[in-house]
Amino acid sequence: MRTEEAMHYLASHGQQKTGNDTIFSWLARYQSAAAAGARAVNGTIGALLEDSGDLAINQVVDQALREAPAAEFSAYAPLKGLPNFLDLAISLALGDSRGRLEVMGLGTIATATPGGSGALYLAASNFTERGEAVLLRDRHWGPYSGFITGCGLNIATYPLLPEIEDPSTPFFDRPSFERELEHLASTQTTVTTWLNDPAHNPTGLSMPAESRHALLTSFVESAVRNEHVGHTLLLDAAYHLYADEPHGWAETIAEALDDGLPWPENLLICFAISLSKSHTIYGMRTGALVCLHPDESSLTRLKDVMGVTGRQTWSAAPRVAQYVLSELHSHEEGGVAWSHERDRLAELLNVRRTRFLQACDENHVQVNPSHDGFFAWYECDDPEGVANACADQHVYLVPLSGGVRIGLCAIPTEFIERVAEALAKAQG
Ligand SMILES: Cc1ncc(COP(=O)(O)O)c(C=O)c1O
Structure with a gap:
């Protein structure tokens, strides 16, 4: 008898939850190789590490947190979030286009959440009718499926990249996206698509x-x-502040509206904001769901829906980082000091990515296009086999569905070329 079958106290929907420990098991392989004295390369972790292997920390954020009054650590936050933080979340989502969008009559609300994950949960639990499918690209962050299926939803996909590139829409398989959209719109009462862009x-x-x-x-x-x-378009902005065009989506929305694109009543656009990476406070669980719509009364209603969902799930999101970061960004010197640190960390990623792509080119390794953020990707039919062949060379990566994830965020710059060489050998 399977263990779960004997666990009569575990409901069937609890039994469906199986561990996503691929990343941790590959990290453990790296750790045991390193402990045994190998010059092992760790490309498994999804957090930004300095070249020394230590966790990269935005020193300005760290300093500001340490100076926070005791009450800001201890007290509850308001259920929907501290007002100044909600205002900050909207600015982080929209950047310089915020004023332009507001002048056009677009309203915005934000709800504080425990990280970007909380924002994704709010979306999964409220925008898609139970039993209906959320449209994703076929390569996506693994936990999406947990948020989606955990809320009784299904997943539909379209390819990450087109088979034949159309120069008018680079890196976007528009025909497949439209085909899936059409199918969902004609068979469902809600159409929701989640898009992790930029820096996928x-x-x-x-x-x-x-x-x-x-x-x-x-x-x-x-x-x-x-x-x-x-129709809900959810933009997952977990890494956007490390991208070349952090607020590209807000600019695109503003330009499209300027050019006369209508905003139908049944359209909602949301941003899932995470401060985990941008402010290097992964463990402080701070993020927000930002929603855009022209009708103020719908937004007021939506704010209640989000607040109540949060209340029923995690109560209020943690307070201290909401307080500290809204204070930090409320004056120019604070914002500038934060962005200097952010720029330093972004440069670390840029240098690693440039060297990696160049080394792949030199070694004839066909990696996917990769522009911003923490990762690169090697698409292949046998991800386990490729990751094992790399591990034989003491380069540890993560095999996922459809390819191998290369955590540029974790790999010390001096080892970057070794990763390309290992992939070259692995592909035979
Ligand atoms: C694509 C993506 N979305 C959202 C998140 C949410 O991050 P957090 O809940 O830590 O803010 C992550 C974190 O790794 C991510 O990779």
Whole structure:
């Protein structure tokens, strides 16, 4: 009898939850090789490490947190978040386009959440009708499936990249996206798509302006054609502040509206904001869901829905980082000091990525396009086999569905070329 079958106290939906320990098991392999004295390379972790192997910490954020009054650590935050933090979350989502969008009549609300994961949970539990599917790219962050299936939803996918590149929409398979959209809009009462852009996990892909514009246009046109079907575009901005165009989506939305793209009533656009990476406070669980819509009364209602969902799930999100970061960004010197540190960390990633892509080129390793953020990706039919062959050379990566994730964020710069060489050997 399987252990779970004997666990009569575990409901069937509890039994469906199986561990996602691939990343940790490959990390453990790295750790045991390193402990045995090998010059092992750790490309398994999804956090930014300095070249020394220590966790990279934004020193300005760390310093500000240490100076916070005791009450800010101890007290509850308001259920929907501290007002100044909610304002900051909207600015982090929209950047310099915020004013322009507001002048156009677009309203915004934010709800504080425990990290970007909390924002994804709010979306999964409220925007897609139970039993219906959320549209994702076929390569996506593994935990998406847990958030989605845990809320009684299904997953539909379209390819990350087109088989034949269309120069008018680089890195975007528009025909497949539209086909899936059409299918969902004609069979479901809600259409929701989640898009981790820019700086996609696990590939590092960022969509250029023309592809963002095309995706938005296809989505809005579907909403217009299907006026009784709710349409939600969720932009997962977990890594956006390390990207070349951090606020590209807000710019695209503003430009499209300027050019006359309509905003139908049944369209909602949201940003899942995470401060885990941008402010290096992974463990402090701070993020927000930011929603955009032109109708103020719908937004007021939505704010209650989000607040109540949070209340029923985690109560209030942690307070101290909400307080400290809204104070830090409320004056120019604070924002500038934070961005200097952020720039230093972004440069670490840039140098590693440039060297990696160049080494792959020299070694004839066909890696995926990778532009920003923490990761790069080697697409292959046998991810386990490739990761094992790399591990034989003491380069530890993570095999996932459809390819191998290369954690540039964790790999010391001096070892980057070894990763490309290991992949070259692994591909035979
Ligand atoms: C693609 C993506 N989205 C969202 C998150 C959420 O991060 P957190 O909940 O730590 O803020 C992560 C974290 O790794 C991620 O990779």
